[in-house]
Amino acid sequence: MNSRSPFETFRWHSEIFACYSNDIEQFERQLLQETTRLRLKPRVLGHIDGWPLQLWQSPSARAGLPSVLISSGFHGEEAAGPWGMLHFMSELSEALFDQVNLTLLPLANPTGFSKGHRFNRFGDNPNRGYLSVGDGAQPSVEGKLLLAHGQLLQAASRDGILTCHEDVLSQQTYLYAFEPRQQPGAFSHGLLSALANYFPITEAPAIDGCPVQEGIIFNHFDSSFEAWLVRSGAKNGACSETPAKANFDRRILANSAVMQQFITALCA
Template sequence: MRRRMRRVSRCAIVPGGAWGRCYSMRRQTLSKYVASHRRFTLIKQSRSDIPRRESGRHVWPVKEDDTQSNDIDFYKTAFREQSRRWGLSEIILSNTGDGEISLYQSVNQGADVPHVLIAAGFHGEEPAGCWGMLDFLREGSPELFDNVAVSFLPLVNLSGLRTGSRLNSLGQNPNRGFTKGAEVEPSIEGKVLLNYETLLKNAASHGVLCCHEDILRHKAYLYTFEHATRLGHFSVALRDELERFFPVMEKERVDGCECEDGIIFNHFDSSFESWLFSSCSDVAACTETPGLQPFAKRAEANRYLIGAFISSILERNSIGSGMS
């Protein structure tokens, strides 16, 4: 005659007994499995972000200028107007067939002051950095150049920016392939920039800021680079400025990178900013404003991030107290 097994309630399990040890071991095994599954899911989701960013076209209204974020002709005219007001010199690096890639520099490049490079427009679905740079010039004063030499690289991926697409018209990522032994060849835009390696390294000797966006996020984050093993004032200052506009990620994985308190620190790849930091710059940052937030707010955040970046460089080099 078969005996019926009595179902044992969890409440009836004695911690020190055989049932308790068995249940405890099963629960630990299950917990480890769940934790492992969650980690795998997070990593899988973060890796799948890349093709999601590369699909679709993303264009936003620029209400103050009564145009669209992909109106590159309007943008270039407005930027050149501000360039003349600031006395910037334009260096046309190349015409890729989709338009001219230009570097704009303050005239004090030979002065004994910090040299910084501010770049945007590597990915066509991330236009707020470009428009924030334009607004920085509109609202700022050329007196800034008394203390710092600034170079602006506002539009890199012209074909992508015109269509609101991440990649260029050849399906290349313009922010990869800059380092030796990189996993991919540099894009057509990347090759243009590499042809001006000496010019760009001199321009970015004290710091480089690249203004990016993450169109999949409601929260902001940034990549920072410092010649140290721990976060310094530079990283924290930029994170704090970003947090004035958006909530920042607390602890999450982004494209396989660990983000903590809004910062991914010293993550090296073949990107433009990683390349310049590894070869010449004192510090570097790649800010990521959240593309699921309003466009005007993202552009405004980028405008102020540029100011915070320059202030931090001036403070690092003990020149005044930064920008007011």
């Protein structure tokens, strides 16, 4: 099994955003700029050390449209997810909200992100403890806030949940995918293809004890955020993994691209 230190510091420089990957003040400024432009509605779920844990939602939900949730930043050293969401948002127009009820959770672990650490400042993993699957994991402070708003999150992810992660040990990309079928379908392969435009697909037969087939770990239920939402009723789900040994800006663009593919797939 891959070993990742919870308090090893990771930091990269982005030419796209002209700052370092853990510059949370710059991230918050850029986020406010994009959410204001798109007129997204804020929903603060709570605070961690003064930093808000917040969702941003379409200006007005519309009956009959798919409802999807995109999240990132559960692990603080996986910084291309949150920055990729900013890039994704920068390319959106308000016309999208005629097609989808969109909810964004840009930064689930602000204290880890600001330090470039995997876990939060309390040493807890914000991406475990959402389901009881025998791993003994308890929810972090972030997880408790998200679980407390379970009804809101389940409604927001009714048609799909995408969480964007990175693998700091990898030079290749891969995907965890959930579909109500026996084998990966067009949804899963479309997301992997978006990632493959930027990085080679892993040829590993297993990652962290999970079997991998053609770069996809399929219908694997652990105690993660996305597995919980799929168990709670989301029709489709995915967790993308970009290789953190690759160029940071390329990873930002790959995360932006997989978010766009996710929207395209579920709005078709």
